[in-house]
Amino acid sequence: MRVMAAELLKIRRKMIWFLVVLGPLGVVGLQAVNFGLRYDYLTKQYANDLWGGLINNVTMMMVPTLFMGLAILASMTAGIEHQTNAWKQTLALPITRTQVFTGKFLLSVLLLFCSSTLLIVGTVGLGAALGFDLGDVPYKHLLELIYYPYLAIMPFIALQVWLSVLMHNQAIPLTVGIVGTVFSMFSNRFDDWMPYKWPYLDNAADNPLFSVAAGVVTGIVVLAAGTLNFVRKDVK
Template identity: 35%
Template structure:
């Protein structure tokens, strides 16, 4: 049954801007990074000469861009997916069919995750092209690029679960988008507290291959932990959201 629901949702989403959002988020992220590197070209030349590591030096600033772009992209993705039903007033028809409400919810969550992983893959390729455009002489560190691209998305599974639930149960998508955008901005500062760093909105900031320390950029010792936390809490929130959706009257 879940396979048929996924296919049905795919057909519905063909007429939406979902795929544009999926492509646009990594494209804009790389474009902003490229513009920043060109504007501060002399600075980066000095930093690369100092550290001897072209990729780590350039990817440092990417953290500040991605930690905001990833949650906002997820917010818009979940809103578009839910709005395919809200806008056409299709909930009454969909939920009247002999389908499991939990299955309907899981299908839409699955598509939100698929779109996020596609964005992560496009970001990986975009970062590799970014290095080639700027003439990076060091070999492309594919493992680091994959970690930097997929890590924040994997740890953002709780955000996907929360934003999808919000978009599904509330018809006015301006509300869910506002909540998601504000949460993304707040997430920039949550990492600095002993308690707040364990809130899901702080996970993307802690899910990069390297982090800044007193010694400069060093490998992130919490990368695996943050990804596992994101995966575990995301599944729990998915279960809670699906149960809540199944008992609600959605119109």
């Protein structure tokens, strides 16, 4: 908790919180334009399930945004120490390297959770603005389609934190994140073992929980590997 409090204090006056809001705001804004320009067509197409149509359109854009957002957030949170050459001071504190690395990971997890939650609020708000009946909101379906991809993307949060913490040049982790974002859009062509496919909740069993479980378990493995590497490696 002390490590997390310190990490949150570091980003208090940074642009990071703006990006946390910008991601869901951008997704909702683009769907507002989409439905605003094609309102009659889309409401006719989704006449039997207006909320379902809106939610599916939102979540279709959410996953690439998550991939891009986690790369940027991990880079910015790790970049605080890199830019000020403060790793030696941070590692000199009475906390373990494991706590330092886990704190960076949990900070990214927390920030993406905030973004995902804001996306839920924004989706409901957009539906209300479009005149959809708030009494018909499928909250269970909405929560699943927002939080399941968030959980399934855990391996990539751990990977980007790992790369961002170890590399002073943040161009490399960001490049990995950008390439991964583009690659993920074509991941449905691969079998279920492909991690980039998991956040889209698409698998042969047609059960999103399989993708979630694979993401969480692999995320723990990648986090453990990154922590072990960080503990043993000198970070300047």
